[in-house]
Amino acid sequence: MASLSGAKLLGLCTIAVGAIYAAGYVYTEPSAQAAAAVAGAGQHQTATPTGKGTSPSVSPSSAATSSSATSSSTASSSAASASASPKAKTVKYKDGQYTGSGSNPYGTLSVSVTIANGKISAVKITSYNMHYPQQFIDPQMINEVLSMQTWRVYVVTGATASSYNFAEAVYYALQKARA
Amino acid sequence: MPSNTGSTRHELISLSDSFLLMGTVVTIRIVGHSGVHEMRESIDRAIAAMRAVEATCSRFDDESALRELCRHPGEHMTVPPILYHALRIAREVAEMTDGVFDPSIGGLLEQQGFNRNYLTGEEVASDIPWDGSVSFRDITILDDGETVRLEKPMLLDLGAVAKGLAVDLAAKEIFGYEGFAIDAGGDVYVSGVDPSGDVWRVGIEDPVHLDRLLGSVQVQDLAVCTSGSYKRRSPKAPEVHHLLNPETGEPVEGLLSCTVVGPQAVLADVAATAAFLLGPEKALPFIESMGLAGLCVTTDRQVRQTPSMGAYRQ
Numbered sequence: 001m002a003s004l005s006g007a008k009l010l011g012l013c014t015i016a017v018g019a020i021y022a023a024g025y026v027y028t029e030p031s032a033q034a035a036a037a038v039a040g041a042g043q044h045q046t047a048t049p050t051g052k053g054t055s056p057s058v059s060p061s062s063a064a065t066s067s068s069a070t071s072s073s074t075a076s077s078s079a080a081s082a083s084a085s086p087k088a089k090t091v092k093y094k095d096g097q098y099t100g101s102g103s104n105p106y107g108t109l110s111v112s113v114t115i116a117n118g119k120i121s122a123v124k125i126t127s128y129n130m131h132y133p134q135q136f137i138d139p140q141m142i143n144e145v146l147s148m149q150t151w152r153v154y155v156v157t158g159a160t161a162s163s164y165n166f167a168e169a170v171y172y173a174l175q176k177a178r179a
Numbered sequence: 180m181p182s183n184t185g186s187t188r189h190e191l192i193s194l195s196d197s198f199l200l201m202g203t204v205v206t207i208r209i210v211g212h213s214g215v216h217e218m219r220e221s222i223d224r225a226i227a228a229m230r231a232v233e234a235t236c237s238r239f240d241d242e243s244a245l246r247e248l249c250r251h252p253g254e255h256m257t258v259p260p261i262l263y264h265a266l267r268i269a270r271e272v273a274e275m276t277d278g279v280f281d282p283s284i285g286g287l288l289e290q291q292g293f294n295r296n297y298l299t300g301e302e303v304a305s306d307i308p309w310d311g312s313v314s315f316r317d318i319t320i321l322d323d324g325e326t327v328r329l330e331k332p333m334l335l336d337l338g339a340v341a342k343g344l345a346v347d348l349a350a351k352e353i354f355g356y357e358g359f360a361i362d363a364g365g366d367v368y369v370s371g372v373d374p375s376g377d378v379w380r381v382g383i384e385d386p387v388h389l390d391r392l393l394g395s396v397q398v399q400d401l402a403v404c405t406s407g408s409y410k411r412r413s414p415k416a417p418e419v420h421h422l423l424n425p426e427t428g429e430p431v432e433g434l435l436s437c438t439v440v441g442p443q444a445v446l447a448d449v450a451a452t453a454a455f456l457l458g459p460e461k462a463l464p465f466i467e468s469m470g471l472a473g474l475c476v477t478t479d480r481q482v483r484q485t486p487s488m489g490a491y492r493q
């Protein structure tokens with residue numbers, strides 16, 4: 001039976017998913033609240049992100065996947081409250097799609113990296129020819145493990161696997177993308 | 180893996196694509212009668228939603244909203260909805276577990292060597308020292324839906340919450356099909372039917388023999404999430420895994436994994452993570468008190484489950 005706290009957490013989770021979905025995914029940099037109330041938390045996906053300009057400490061280098069307004073960076077705004085801590089420099093990449101391949105003792109793999117607005121927007125696995133272990137890649141493998149049973153398992157839950165296997169492939173793709 | 184389509188005797192087709200996201204492999208599979216093109220668009224929308232969560236909540240990205248918030252302790256900050264709600268959930272779970280689950284633990288994780296961006300390989304240094312004196316109680320969240328203040332300098336870690344939220348938001352982007360499954364490295368959400376036309380069966384990985392399953396659950400429109408100590412290890416000390424007790428800074432003993440079934444991935448993931456951190460005595464009672472079903476594997480390899488879990492397992 002669920003306790004009151006369980007019901008409260010369920011409520012918070014439900015509200016979270018609904019509110020975030022309704023707001024869309026326009027990225028807004030956190031901003032210190034100055035005198036004026038800051039608008040814009042509820043921008044919809046279709047709204048142009050130009051409203052950002054009104055908030056006191058907009059940092060232009062933060063263009064995320066969905067906002068394309070400010071792709072030119074550097075001019076780190078000298079907004080009063082935000083100036084204290086300088087941001088670490090991150091590598092900028094050229095927009096486009098780049099492929100990279102790698103291997104490990106089990107086989108080869110490749111990825112396709114999409115760069116948008118100078119940042120990594122997606123890394124798709126385009127081939128994964130591993131001999132073993134590929135239980136989370138190929139559900140048929142699991143069927144062999146479960147050979148005494150007849151059902152199919154297409155998806156498996158387990159502790160988080162690291163993406164370490166793909167590091168080499170991603171590295172080569174990002175080398176090509178370096179501006 | 181390459182995207183692949185397949186059809187079955189039920190005349191269902193399915194499309195699946197895999198991506199690297201949030202430090203893990205995310206696979207989305209859609210099942211329907213037609214429309215591979217639409218399926219691919221749905222997958223791309225779902226991935227974009229997940230990427231937005233990552234870009235906002237990542238501890239490993241200097242430009243994330245989370246890191247920007249952490250650069251401004253002591254100030255009222257307006258944060259994006261994703262970060263606001265993720266923090267609210269994390270703080271509530273911290274409250275419920277009396278700080279055994281604690282989102283202010285980022286500095287400790289960083290100190291233990293969990294500090295590399297999984298895509299660029301770059302080491303992340305937040306320059307925020309960890310001295311054990313901060314806790315979730317130093318996170319003030321206003322009720323206005325956008326304002327947060329960190330009372331002390333801290334590095335936040337929203338791993339469990341962010342990944343679950345990402346899966347739930349991805350699920351909202353996929354509709355109008357016979358079924359779909361989202362698998363984000365242990366956080367699974369399934370809806371409708373699988374490519375064979377059956378209710379999805381989600382395998383539960385055996386934490387001791389990784390090529391085996393210790394069982395499976397058959398679920399519809401539910402999340403199945405596992406939190407465990409057996410995959411992510413500290414590069415500095417292999418005996419240290421990524422689930423640390425904030426009171427002691429030590430890895431938690433007694434359990435190998437906890438799996439929780441729940442209506443949302445974010446709820447199931449935080450419940451599984453909190454249960455794992457609570458340890459073998461309190462894990463199952465906690466899952467039950469949340470009104471959820473689950474099972475835990477102990478270090479002496481025993482599987483224990485809530486009575487409600489029996490309904491999903493055969």
